[in-house]
Amino acid sequence: MASLLLCLVLCSYYSIVHGGGDDSFVTVPTSSFEPNPVCSQERVHRHGPCAPSPPTDKPTFADTLCRSRARLNYTANVAPTDMRSHGDVKASIPTHLGSSLNSLEYVVTVSFGTPAVSRVVVIDTGSDLSWLQCKPCNPGECTAQKDPLYDPSHSSTYSSVPCSSDPCKKLTADVYSNGCTSNGKQCGFLISYADGTSTSGVYSKDKLTLAPGVVHTVSGLYDGLLGLGRLSESLGAQYGGTVSYCLPAVSSKRGFLALGSGRNPSGFQFTPMGTVPGQPTFATVKLAGITIGGKKLNLRPSAFEGGMIVDSGSIITGLPSTAYGVLRSAFREAMQAYRLVPNDQLDTCYDFKGHKNIVVPKISLTFSGGATINLHVPNGILVNGCLAFADSGLDGTTGVLGNVNQRTFEVLFDTSSSKVGFRANAC
Incomplete structure (x- = not known):
C-alpha cells in the first residue's frame, strides 16, 4: 500500500530503545534474554557484530539509557487529563x-x-x-x-x-x-x-x-x-x-x-485513552494497580493520578516516586538471591554470571477499566539485567509506559473511541 x-x-x-514451582514466578534460562544478533550478509552496521574493524564510537548501554532518561524527564514534567473506528487494515x-x-x-x-x-x-x-x-x-x-x-x-x-x-x-x-x-x-x-x-x-x-x-x-x-x-x-x-x-x-x-485498524479485531483488553494538556501528541492511560509475584502492591489510586504516556520511543517505564519505590522494594526482595550491581542510570541491576537459570517474579499492570497486561518474562521486565522501571518524579506527575513493558503485546490506539487496547502474545 x-x-x-x-x-x-x-x-x-x-536516535539512540517457563516454568516454576510457583506460577507467580518464572524460572528462565539466562540464554532466553535478548540474544546477540545474527550477522547479516547483505548489510553490515558499523556498530554491529559483523563490523570489519572494531568500532571506535559504539554507543554504550549507559548512553542508550541516558537518552531514554532525558525523554522520561521531559514527559514527567507534563500533567495529563482526557483514532477512528476499526476498518480493514490498510x-x-x-x-x-x-x-x-x-x-x-x-x-x-x-x-x-x-x-x-x-x-x-x-x-x-x-x-x-x-x-x-x-x-x-x-x-x-x-x-x-x-x-x-x-x-x-x-x-x-x-x-x-x-x-x-x-x-x-x-x-x-x-x-x-x-x-x-x-x-x-x-x-x-x-x-x-x-x-x-x-x-x-x-x-x-x-x-x-x-x-x-x-x-x-x-x-x-x-x-x-x-x-x-x-x-x-x-x-x-x-x-x-x-x-x-x-x-x-x-x-x-x-x-x-x-x-488502519488492529491486526486482529478480537482478543483486546481496552482502557480509556487520555491526553496531556498542552501536549496533544501523547496518548495516556491510567494505571490502577501493580501485581508482583502474585501479590498486589499496596498503593492508593492517587499514586497513579498523573497517568502514563504510551510511548514506543521510550525504553524504560517511568512510575511516580511512591509507586516506583514500592515496586522496587518488592522486586529486590524477590530477587535477593542475585547480586545487585551499580548502574549510572538504573538502580536495580543484577549480575547473573554463573547462573544457568534464574527465577523472575511475574509483574502485571492493571489499568482503569480492568485491562491487565502480564509482562513478558524475562524480556518485558528486565533489560540488560536491570529492572525496566525508573522513578519519573513526584506523585501526580505523568509517567511513561516504555517499550520494554510493551513487548509481545499488540498495542492499539483508537482515537475515535478514545481507547487503548492490549492483545497478549501477538508476536
Missing part, C-alpha cells in the same frame, strides 16, 4: 528490535519515492512528523547512516509544501514551524526532541510504500522516523487515526506495524 509522506528532512536527528509491515544497532528502539523498513528506495526508520508514538535524512546536507549536519542520504531530486513523486498552504499553516499551530525558505516559497519545519537533539528541513510530500515482508534483518543506522502521534501531521492520522503495533521481545523475532 502507498501513502503520501508529508515530510522529508534536510538536516539531522540522532497496511501492515514487520517491526524489529534495534538491538543490533545498540539502541533498544524499534524499526521498520519502508520505501520512499518513485522509483521506490528502501530505508530503515524508527517508529515513534511520541512524535507526529515523519522525516528522512535527505540531500543536500552540509558536512556535520546529518547523522552518519549506513544507507546513502535520500535524494528527492530522483523521485518523480516528490514536491515541497508551499509556505502559503494550509498544511504549512497547521505546522505553526502545532509548534513545528520553522519559517519559509527559498525566498518564502518552501515551508520549513523544526522538531526539538526531549534528549536535546533536533531536526529541521523542508516540509514535503513524497510517496511512502508500506509492504508486508520487506524486513528480514535489522542492519544499518536509522535513516529517519515515522511519527505515529495524535496530531494531524502524523502518519496514523492519514489512516483514520487508528494504529497498532507489536514489538518483539528479542531481535530474532518479528513484530508488526498496522495502519
Whole structure:
C-alpha cells in the first residue's frame, strides 16, 4: 500500500530503545534474554557484530539509557487529563528490535519515492512528523547512516509544501514551524526532541510504500522516523487515526506495524485513552494497580493520578516516586538471591554470571477499566539485567509506559473511541 509522506528532512536527528514451582514466578534460562544478533550478509552496521574493524564510537548501554532518561524527564514534567473506528487494515509491515544497532528502539523498513528506495526508520508514538535524512546536507549536519542520504531530486513523486498552504499553516499551530525558505516559497519545519537533539528541513510530500515482508534483518543506522502521534501531521492520522503495533521481545523475532485498524479485531483488553494538556501528541492511560509475584502492591489510586504516556520511543517505564519505590522494594526482595550491581542510570541491576537459570517474579499492570497486561518474562521486565522501571518524579506527575513493558503485546490506539487496547502474545 502507498501513502503520501508529508515530510522529508534536510538536516539531522540522532536516535539512540517457563516454568516454576510457583506460577507467580518464572524460572528462565539466562540464554532466553535478548540474544546477540545474527550477522547479516547483505548489510553490515558499523556498530554491529559483523563490523570489519572494531568500532571506535559504539554507543554504550549507559548512553542508550541516558537518552531514554532525558525523554522520561521531559514527559514527567507534563500533567495529563482526557483514532477512528476499526476498518480493514490498510497496511501492515514487520517491526524489529534495534538491538543490533545498540539502541533498544524499534524499526521498520519502508520505501520512499518513485522509483521506490528502501530505508530503515524508527517508529515513534511520541512524535507526529515523519522525516528522512535527505540531500543536500552540509558536512556535520546529518547523522552518519549506513544507507546513502535520500535524494528527492530522483523521485518523480516528490514536491515541497508551499509556505502559503494550509498544511504549512497547521505546522505553526502545532509548534513545528520553522519559517519559509527559498525566498518564502518552501515551508520549513523544526522538531526539538526531549534528549536535546533536533531536526529541521523542508516540509514535503513524497510517496511512502508500506509492504508486508520487506524486513528480514535489522542492519544499518536509522535513516529517519515515522511519527505515529495524535496530531494531524502524523502518519496514523492519514489512516483514520487508528494504529497498532507489536514489538518483539528479542531481535530474532518479528513484530508488526498496522495502519488502519488492529491486526486482529478480537482478543483486546481496552482502557480509556487520555491526553496531556498542552501536549496533544501523547496518548495516556491510567494505571490502577501493580501485581508482583502474585501479590498486589499496596498503593492508593492517587499514586497513579498523573497517568502514563504510551510511548514506543521510550525504553524504560517511568512510575511516580511512591509507586516506583514500592515496586522496587518488592522486586529486590524477590530477587535477593542475585547480586545487585551499580548502574549510572538504573538502580536495580543484577549480575547473573554463573547462573544457568534464574527465577523472575511475574509483574502485571492493571489499568482503569480492568485491562491487565502480564509482562513478558524475562524480556518485558528486565533489560540488560536491570529492572525496566525508573522513578519519573513526584506523585501526580505523568509517567511513561516504555517499550520494554510493551513487548509481545499488540498495542492499539483508537482515537475515535478514545481507547487503548492490549492483545497478549501477538508476536
